[in-house]
Structure formats: C-alpha cells, structure tokens
Amino acid sequence: MDEGWIDACGLEDIEPEDVIGFSHGGARYALYRTDDDRYFATDGLCTHERVPLYNGFVMGQIIECPKHNGRFDFTNGEAKGAPVCENLKTYETQQRNGRLFVKIA
C-alpha cells in the first residue's frame, strides 16, 4: 500500500448524504458520502470550537456543525461564513475493493 493511505471504513458504512467519524493516531476525522456516491474526508473537529463535525448534518456538499450551525464545503474545506472563519483541512480519498482509504500523512 502507498505511504500514508489508511483503510478508514467500508464504503457502505456511510449512508448516502451523510457523515461518520473516524479516529486514527489520536486524531479525529470526518468521512463523507454524497448522494451521488462521492467520498471525501476532512478533519473531524470544527475550526470554530473544536466540536465533532461527524455529529453534524450533510446537505449536498455542505457539512453543518452541530454546535452553532457553522458550514463548510467538505469537498474543499472552505468555511462558508460566520461563525466559522477558518477553513477545514481536507484529505485525499480512494475507493478500493469496497473500502474507503484516506491519505492522512
């Protein structure tokens, strides 16, 4: 396997238009599936007050934070306005044999 790619979950572990959490090496990540079956990964905690985004709500390619409704485009990490001002870190993903891999390093 290539350097840095981590087997994060099965593709079917994430519902369409939803998010789940994933921990690795003490860090938390959020893994997303769009309703047209594209997969994305970002940091798991909101850049505003470090609340887990994987408890949030996916709308299209937006993740809404459960605490103050801050919104990010999870395909590129862009913060969409107050109260989130800082973009979210994103990670490359790959689908292999029904599994989702995330390039974490």
Add this chain to the structure above:
Amino acid sequence: MTMSRPDQHISKTAGDKTGTHLPTLRDYSLVGRESALAEENGLAAAEWYSVKIDRKVLKGLMKRKDGPAIRDTIIWFAALALSGAGGIYFWGSWWCIPFFLVYGVLYGSSSDSRWHESGHGTAFKTPWMNEALYSVASFMIFREPTIWRWSHTRHHTDTIIVGRDPEIAAPRPPDIKTLLLNIFALVNAWKGIQSLILHARGRLTPEEESFVPESERSKVYRTARIYIAILVAVVVACLAFQSILPAMLVGLPTLYGGFMTIFFGLTQHAGLAEDVLDHRLNSRTVYMNPLFRYLYWNMNYHIEHHMFPMVPYHALPGLHEAIKHDCPEPYPGTIAAYREIIPTLLRQTREPEYHVRRQLPSGVDAVPYNPGAVFKTAG
C-alpha cells in the same frame, strides 16, 4: 435568550435588609472574575448533555425546507402591510390603535424569532433567504446583526454560564426595574443607541471584543453607520411631514410592539439553574397555542432547540416528541410558566442563590447536577 447583553447587566450587590442572607454578588460580565472561574471549573465551551436519538430520526428532523418559511414570511409581510396600511388610513382616530397594535407586535416582537431562526441558518434551505431575513429582522428588533450573531453563538456554547453567556436575561438578583422597562424595549433601545454610536465610531466594548473576532469587526462598524443613516432618514421624514407617522412605521414599533419579545423570551431560562451543563435544567419547554407558536416560530420548544440547534423551527414539535421521555415535564402553557417565573424572580431579589430545580424523569441518565461551579458570595 436574546434580550440583553452583559454590558447591560453587571450584577449589583443584593443585601437582605433583615441581614439573614449574605450579600451576594455574581459578576455577569464576560471579562470579570466569574469568567475566569467558569474556565477554571471546566464550564467554558464544555460538553453538554444530549438526549440519545436515532441518527436516522435526527437526520429526518434536521432536513431543511424553503416551503414553511416562505409561507410564513409571506403571511408575515402581508399582515405587516395590511395592518400598517390600516394604521395609516385611520391615523388621527382611535381606530388606528388596533392596527398599530398588530403591526407593532409583528414588527417589534415576531422579528425576534425571525432574527433568531435565520441567524441559525435554519429558517430556509436556501442560504441567501436566511441572510436576507436575518438583515431585515435584525433591524426590526434593533439588534446589530454581526454583534448579535456572535453573542448568540456564545449563548449556545455556554448557555447560562455566568461570566460566559452574554444573553442572560434575568441575572441574579434580577433587575426588576429593567425587566419592566424592557416590556417596551426601553432599556435595550437606549443601550442599543449607545452601542450604535460607539460602533459607528469604529470601536467595540471590551465585552464585545471577547466574542467578536477581528475579521468581523469592520462589518459591525459599517452596519452601525447604515442603521444610524436609516434612523436619521426616519427623523427627517417625521420633520418633513410634521408627523410621527413615519416613525410609527419604522423604528418605534420595536418599542411599542416589543412586549411579546420579553413575554416569550423570559420563559426560556429565567429563574432556572445557572452553571449546569444540561439544557434540561436551565431551559423551559412550554406548550403554546398556534398563534403564539406562529409569532414565536416554535421557540417555546427551547430545550429541544438548545440541544439540537440544527433542527429547524418547523420540525421542533417532532423533535419534542422524539426526546420528551428524557426531559422534564413541559409547562402546559405560558400562564403556568409565569406562575413559576414571577415568584422566582421576586424571591431572587432577596435570595439570589434561589432557583428552580427542574425535575428530570426518574431512571434517566442525568448528568451531575452541577459539575463544579460554586455559587460564591461576594468577597
């Protein structure tokens, strides 16, 4: 709640004339002793109790729609236009009073819930609609949009945590005179005008600096100047027409129609526990009639809103059904809520440490009642 900010409430010493109670002082400012204490006690930006709810059910409840808010907003503006037109038509006779009463409540009270829901971005599915409603409703309720967006954000992080929450409407001991004056938004409007002037000059209070990030401050200054320009235009129109009618339509309704804001708003948290990390203990869910729920956009489901702010107003009754087994008994109506609130606030003027302890359903997983904060006397 959203009726007043901390710079409007620094608690005063409560001395009991009989001497049986120690003078008690809590500092509700965001830059004082209690602020540091809240952090020390792990109450700042802490983890809060949340009722367990199936993810699929919650996803269904969180679903955004444009339809309900478009319908409600059309009705709202139509009712404003009709009642405003009636007020203008009958201006000069007593008949204008009922029309301005309706217009005032729609303008000066219903704008509170519209401001609130669109500020969360949950009123509509379409973001620009939320932003548009937020701008209009902010002006109507006379709240500066950027300042209040950030103060409300903090209110959700640290709900009724003393020294952290900028929106504690009834600090202890409660300032009854201010609460009464605010039935017509008098204190809030006066403070609001002072804030506008400060912000228009390009400055913030130290409190505001504690919750408004640098990057957002230029917006505050610009909007304050726009608000002042609108208010000046209204005054000029009054002078030009030699009548206060323009101000009866824009500006003054925040005052003469603001009484339902405080009537609804005090039910949210007043008299309940401070410094607990469980919205079931510091918020009220009160059943209200359909008219009140329309005016207030279901914010009477206040435990539900705080626990799951991603659920839009139109889905709050459904959320209530889903979590009520793990919540205290809801209040059957506003009268029942005020039967508790009024005596509690009056008693708190003498005994500031007194508060209502909400009864959790037996057998449910309750969090520790108060995980560390101590109600300290003035020292």
